[in-house]
Amino acid sequence: MILGFSTQINGKPSFFIEKIWKGLLKDKFNLIAYNRFRTESSICNTIDEWDIPKTSYPKIHTVREDPKGRWKKGNNIDFFINVRKKDMFRFAPVLPVVSTQSVAMSYLYNDIIEISINGRQLHDWKEILQFIHNDGFDNLKDFFDYFYPLIAVTKDNWYEAKIIHWTDFKY
Numbered sequence: 411m412i413l414g415f416s417t418q419i420n421g422k423p424s425f426f427i428e429k430i431w432k433g434l435l436k437d438k439f440n441l442i443a444y445n446r447f448r449t450e451s452s453i454c455n456t457i458d459e460w461d462i463p464k465t466s467y468p469k470i471h472t473v474r475e476d477p478k479g480r481w482k483k484g485n486n487i488d489f490f491i492n493v494r495k496k497d498m499f500r501f502a503p504v505l506p507v508v509s510t511q512s513v514a515m516s517y518l519y520n521d522i523i524e525i526s527i528n529g530r531q532l533h534d535w536k537e538i539l540q541f542i543h544n545d546g547f548d549n550l551k552d553f554f555d556y557f558y559p560l561i562a563v564t565k566d567n568w569y570e571a572k573i574i575h576w577t578d579f580k581y
Contacts, residue, residue, distance in 0.1 A: 414493035420555050427501045429546045433468030469546030470579050476572045483509055487576055511573040517561045527581045
């Protein structure tokens with residue numbers, strides 16, 4: 411299934427392509443897949459050419475609404491940029507969904523977001539930062555700026571979605 415990613419969020423580069431590859435390359439199997447994909451694709455010659463900030467964290471999962479329950483373990487992920495546009499392109503090899511987890515987020519006050527994964531609330535600041543970083547955001551402000559509009563339009567101020575994992579990591 412196609413999983414689309416943006417190269418810009420709120421007018422700033424997302425670096426999602428680079429962050430996803432940064433996460434994939436932690437595993438030797440994915441290094442082989444990267445080299446094969448790189449020779450078959452014109453996306454980039456080497457990871458060193460990417461202009462990603464050194465402080466960026468790897469993106470090892472994504473959060474998506476899934477009202478029809480389509481994202482399941484074993485389904486294929488097709489990583490794309492510019493979905494349904496003339497310049498649409500795949501930026502990573504097809505990988506399976508390793509697992510999914512439910513996530514719920516709510517806006518409290520003063521830019522505080524409450525986050526629960528599989529019904530367990532994240533209380534520890536380290537856990538919250540780990541979740542934010544693993545989803546490809548470098549800081550709480552960028553995460554909040556992206557998710558607050560999604561939370562604000564919900565009927566009960568709770569945004570419910572799935573975490574789609576393409577690595578073995580789980581919360």
